[in-house]
Amino acid sequence: MxxxxxxxxxxxxxxxxxxxxxxxxxxxxxxxxxxxxxxxxxxxxxxxxxxxxxxxxxxxxxxxVADAQSKIVKADISVSVQHADEVAARADQAGVIARRYGGDVYAEQRSGGAHAAATVTIKVRPADTTAALDDLAGLGKELDRHMSTEDVTQQVADVDSRVxxxxxxxxxxxxxxxxxxxxxxxxxxxxxxxxxxxxxxxLLAQQRALAHQTALATIDLSLSTAAATPAAAHHARTGFLGGLQRGWDAFTSAAGGLATGFGAALPFLVVLALLGAGGVYGYRRTRHPAPPQPAAE
Structure with missing residues (x-):
């Protein structure tokens, strides 16, 4: 045997x-x-x-080798939203877009406040990646986007054969x-x-990982709050009123600067005044000593 x-x-x-x-x-x-x-x-x-x-x-x-190619598709897109309170709603809409193209939300991170932001990772059918990116760009103002494709057909065939x-x-x-x-x-x-x-x-673990990566494309969406638009400059006045306004502005600026400087120097002036008063008092006592007292009879 x-x-x-x-x-x-x-x-x-x-x-x-x-x-x-x-x-x-x-x-x-x-x-x-x-x-x-x-x-x-x-x-x-x-x-x-x-x-x-x-x-x-x-x-x-x-x-x-199978006629259909196996590809890993990845993309990322950055979108700016006008108001901070709209970021959460736009992040929810990203999930709706993902499900529209046969996918779903796989990861999400949000932050609130005046500069609210969100990062959402969704997966969609690889053939619908470009359409999904266009829909995500409609959530606000598109800043940039990137997409990459990796052909893993040979790797998939090799793993299948080894299995x-x-x-x-x-x-x-x-x-x-x-x-x-x-x-x-x-x-x-x-x-x-x-x-x-x-x-x-x-080998089966590699096979499952490749199948998962090629079945759906991964898209990372970054949502951010748009920078505040600077206020429009006031129309410059001319003539007497314009000169008066510019003079007043210069006066208030100078007065504010002087007040700020005086406030910063005031503690030092107080200390110097106390030291000077003590010095003057000591000097007078040494210059004019007290008269001697008469001896007792």
Whole structure:
């Protein structure tokens, strides 16, 4: 039984390696059956020959690639809203736009106040990305937008092929395990199965991630409050009234500056005045000492 086990392990490993390199998987004729031990290597050679030359001649056939391309589409757009109290309503409308194109809101962050802002991440059908961006631009004044597309068709095909090969290798090992009669053979096959199951789970995780990224396009929307419009300058007056107004403005500006300077210097002036008064008092006492008192009789 051990030659069959070893041959089966070799077949499972060869099948998995063939899948990792992107070649087509075996059609199942290399699966170990209940025949004699010498038949397993022959079947493996036949299967390898069919993979190398499926039509009886010529080079090996490359795996079929799906006609539809797999792409990861990402975009971002910045929109300015006139009033701060409108930001929340515009963020809610972004969710309506996402659902209109087969998607939904996946992340959101808002801040209030005079400079309210919001960041909304939505997902839509990839074919509707441009239409969704145009609708989002209508929420206010568009500031900028960017869109990128990454073609992952080959990566998706490679992962799919590796998943199929890993599943076939596990099926082969399960068949060997059911026919094993020795404990040592069962332990070897069980360890190999555990490793193959771990590899398959990692590949399935990659497959799900790629499917999720290619199924919907990601759009990041940034909403911000428009800067306040400066007030229009007053029409400059001319003549006597214009001169009087400009003179009054200059006077009030100068008076304000003087008042500000005096207020800043006042604490220092008070301290200097106190020090000066103390100095004058001390000087007078030393210059004019008190007259001596007459001696008592």
């Amino acid at each position: 051990r030659p069959i086990v070893l041959a089966g392990l070799a077949l499972a490993t060869a099948t998995l390696l063939a899948g990792c390199s992107g070649s087509s998987s075996s059609d199942g004729r290399s699966l170990v059956s209940g025949g004699a031990a010498k038949a397993a290597p022959a079947r493996a050679a036949d299967a390898a020959g069919e993979r190398a030359n499926p039509a009886g001649g010529g080079a090996a056939k490359a795996p079929d 199929r090969s890993a599943q076939l290798a596990i099926d082969q090992l399960n068949a060997l395990y059911s026919r094993a009669s020795k404990v040592s053979d069962m332990i070897v096959i069980d360890n190999e199965l555990a490793q193959r199951q771990s590899d398959l789970e990692a």
